[in-house]
Amino acid sequence: MSSVLSEAPSTEDLPAELRAARERAQAQGLGHAGGVAPPVAWALFSEGQALLVDVRSGEERKFVGQVPGSRHVAWATGTALTRNPRFLRELEALVAREAGPGAPVLLLCRSGKRSALAAEAAAKAGIANVFNVLEGFEGELDARQQRGHGDGWRFHGLPWVQD
Template identity: 35%
Template sequence: MKHFAASAMIALLVIGLPLPGTAQVDPASVPEIKRSRLQLYLTAREAHDIYSREPARTLFLDVRTRAEAMYVGMPSDADALVPYVEHQELMTDWDDRRGMYQLMANSDFLTEAETRLKQKGLTKTDRVILICRSGDRSAHAADLLANAGYTRVYSVVDGFEGDTAKDGPKAGQRVVNGWKNAGLPWSYKLDKARMYFPR
């Protein structure tokens, strides 16, 4: 019986499924804006647990902007910051729908992700975990990677800062869930080797 259990655990690791005790988010529970084509989702805690167990077999990318990493902090586990979108250099255009300075697609995203993948000795069939502020950009970034041939891209649905409270004294604040609110390791101190620099 012990041999069977050990063989089953090894099989789970080989095909890349989470180990028992690490539940994945049910795709049906994910809001439309946070859905990705591959429908692979993790909570921040699940992402941390998986990466803690298998850092050499997982690429963990923070896909937020450089400003977010600098001013809000970054997960200590992340292998690199690879922005999916970035603010314009001079921030002169306004996005009325989002109520913020306009973001532009980062044309280096795919190249930078592949560079980071190769640095770890991984391939497009290995596990990639993406985290953004609250789970929508990471889902879009996951789609971009899936379109480029990546097969196991997980989006962290609650992101680094989490979702906003709908009511109560903290309504509108990002206090519901997410990496920071779960007490997972993060820091304002950034490692230059893990940062993104435009090509």
């Protein structure tokens, strides 16, 4: 892979919230850099301190909504959510083009589960500083089998748009 992998800055160069997330991830033995809550992700993204990449399918982004200005690299595609075999190459190219080596990257999905898997795959591939946005865009299912009533990007009232 390219220089996105080999030129990661030291951890001290990360914003404090991401250094803390990395420390928590190491303590928990996670296979990726860690996770941050949606409000923290929005603050980092809106201040230009991190690249926000939505890993949901194109259909989810179109019909459920998306964060304005976020980038898109699908972890899985279609209604069957078939794993995208080009995910790592596409993510690496996006990071190299838009953020640079070692820049913080925040991955967002529906509930935080797919983005955690994507962050772990990125870490295993050597892509530095890829973090999961906890709770995702819609949040977890509640007792009524509905999302968005207790957590998630939209629950927190953060900016989003819909086609």
